[in-house]
Amino acid sequence: xxxxxxxWTTTPLxxxxxxxxxxxxPPSVQAAASMSPEQAAHAAFPEADRFDAxxxxxxxxxxxxxxxxxPVRQRGEVRLFEAWAGSRxxxxxxxxxxxxxxxxxxxxxxxxxxxSVRSLEILEYRETHGFEVRxxxxxxxxxxxxxxxxxxxxxxxxxxxxATLSCAHLTAGVQRLMALHTQLAxxxxx
Amino acid sequence: xxxFPARRTRPLLGTYVHVEVIAENATQAERAIEVAFLRIxxxxxxxxxxxxxxxxxxxxxxxxxxxVPVGSDTLAVLRRALYLARISAGRFDPSIAPHLVRAAxxxxxxxxxxxxxxxxxIQLDEAARTVYFxxxxxxxxxxxxxxxxxxAAIEAMAEHAPLRALVNAGGDLRVLNRTPGTxxxxxxxxxxxxxxxxxxxxxxxxxxxxxxxEILLGRTGRNAGLSPLVDPAxxxxxxxxxxxxxxxxxxxxxxxxxxxxxxxxxxxxPILDEQDCHAAIIDPAGHLHASPGFWQAVNRPHPPGDHPxx
Numbered sequence: 001x002x003x004x005x006x007x008w009t010t011t012p013l014x015x016x017x018x019x020x021x022x023x024x025x026p027p028s029v030q031a032a033a034s035m036s037p038e039q040a041a042h043a044a045f046p047e048a049d050r051f052d053a054x055x056x057x058x059x060x061x062x063x064x065x066x067x068x069x070x071p072v073r074q075r076g077e078v079r080l081f082e083a084w085a086g087s088r089x090x091x092x093x094x095x096x097x098x099x100x101x102x103x104x105x106x107x108x109x110x111x112x113x114x115x116s117v118r119s120l121e122i123l124e125y126r127e128t129h130g131f132e133v134r135x136x137x138x139x140x141x142x143x144x145x146x147x148x149x150x151x152x153x154x155x156x157x158x159x160x161x162x163a164t165l166s167c168a169h170l171t172a173g174v175q176r177l178m179a180l181h182t183q184l185a186x187x188x189x190x
Numbered sequence: 191x192x193x194f195p196a197r198r199t200r201p202l203l204g205t206y207v208h209v210e211v212i213a214e215n216a217t218q219a220e221r222a223i224e225v226a227f228l229r230i231x232x233x234x235x236x237x238x239x240x241x242x243x244x245x246x247x248x249x250x251x252x253x254x255x256x257x258v259p260v261g262s263d264t265l266a267v268l269r270r271a272l273y274l275a276r277i278s279a280g281r282f283d284p285s286i287a288p289h290l291v292r293a294a295x296x297x298x299x300x301x302x303x304x305x306x307x308x309x310x311x312i313q314l315d316e317a318a319r320t321v322y323f324x325x326x327x328x329x330x331x332x333x334x335x336x337x338x339x340x341x342a343a344i345e346a347m348a349e350h351a352p353l354r355a356l357v358n359a360g361g362d363l364r365v366l367n368r369t370p371g372t373x374x375x376x377x378x379x380x381x382x383x384x385x386x387x388x389x390x391x392x393x394x395x396x397x398x399x400x401x402x403x404e405i406l407l408g409r410t411g412r413n414a415g416l417s418p419l420v421d422p423a424x425x426x427x428x429x430x431x432x433x434x435x436x437x438x439x440x441x442x443x444x445x446x447x448x449x450x451x452x453x454x455x456x457x458x459x460p461i462l463d464e465q466d467c468h469a470a471i472i473d474p475a476g477h478l479h480a481s482p483g484f485w486q487a488v489n490r491p492h493p494p495g496d497h498p499x500x
Contacts, residue, residue, distance in 0.1 A: 008456050009485070011478045013381065016389045035198070102380075103206070122199040125206060159208075160388050161361040161401040161435060162380025167201040 044110030045083035052082040069179040070172035073099040098173035205360030211352040222350040226343035233339035257320035274446040275309040285327040337445030364398035364441040392488025400444035403433030437468040
């Protein structure tokens with residue numbers, strides 16, 4: 001195998017897993033800082049002198065209503081920061097999660113007082129990865145092989161190449177939050 | 191290693207774009223990230239197939255009637271697209287959008303052109319900075335524009351002197367390393383069989399990596415198994431390869447070459463050699479076929495499972 005320099009080599013995918021990789025990757029990678037919700041709030045509303053933070057539990061009726069806007073798996077709880085300059089409401093920053101097929105995204109959407117989008121920042125992005133989720137068919141490939149040592153890379157390092165993941169789930173989440181914002185504005189105006 | 195790490199993720203180019211840098215201080219890191227996203231946003235706006243206001247959409251509507259002026263990014267991507275078409279004798283063809291629209295892999299921007307041209311109908315006037323189609327056609331610069339955006343971001347960041355940086359636009363990624371001797375970025379491959387699973391591929395200390403495959407997420411129904419690989423001769427078809435990964439000096443080339451290798455298989459070796467690229471093909475049986483030099487390029491001098499002392 002691999003005797004000529006011009007030959008293609010063939011490797012079972014299983015061998016990629018069982019090769020001694022941990023030695024290749026020292027576990028000393030520093031965690032890179034992501035934005036916190038507070039940082040996102042300050043970045044979106046630099047002129048604010050005060051933020052009122054609260055969380056909002058959505059009723060199943062509300063969630064159902066939002067499904068009509070854009071269906072996506074969303075947690076029933078949304079955190080929000082109202083940004084104030086003195087007695088003037090500048091806008092609201094929403095912290096929400098959307099769950100796609102493979103990815104799990106926590107994002108901050110800042111809406112101005114007029115309901116327009118000021119900024120959209122992703123605070124946390126996780127792809128189900130490595131060997132965290134193993135389907136039976138995947139496990140079957142490894143029967144009889146030593147795969148008992150999971151790879152522990154820096155939790156933040158996920159430089160994955162593969163067919164492109166769409167960000168449609170996030171777009172749907174943003175549409176839902178904008179609809180929710182309109183609802184809330186109506187309620188508080190009453 | 192020392193250095194200040196920072197990273198951001200934003201939804202751009204239809205996917206999630208991660209930018210990660212290690213710089214000498216926090217200010218430098220933040221500035222490098224902002225500069226990277228500014229470049230990516232510019233490319234996104236110019237070359238979106240989905241947005242009717244993009245430069246690309248205007249080209250698709252008008253370029254068969256008269257030469258349409260384009261900005262430097264669109265011109266650069268078109269130049270690269272034609273280059274890839276030439277070196278692959280048309281296997282790479284940026285005018286396959288009608289095939290993708292018919293297979294419902296892309297939304298139709300307008301009624302399909304009756305008599306669609308192909309890549310050789312695209313005429314670039316470098317001096318006038320215009321593009322003209324001698325036949326009506328639709329360009330989709332999707333993957334190539336994504337790779338180009340990654341290159342543009344890395345090059346813009348290089349001017350802001352981060353120690354190391356990585357840009358990953360939905361699997362099209364490129365690495366910048368100003369500190370030789372430090373380990374590269376670990377890179378993983380999403381497996382074709384099960385999208386939730388990723389395999390450790392190796393580590394990348396310079397250059398770019400891109401993958402095309404049939405696991406296109408969020409796609410269900412009759413098109414679930416279709417690949418974005420289109421044979422210009424026979425149209426869209428289920429892929430022979432489950433996924434194709436290419437290592438190249440630049441990301442636009444890595445992305446473009448995935449299509450060529452996907453259609454030619456190991457017969458693409460002369461083109462790979464000529465372009466200083468390496469490739470890996472995952473077949474339906476779960477084997478990875480690597481071109482000579484592939485494993486060395488991801489810093490795994492011995493192919494996994496081929497231990498010299500075993």
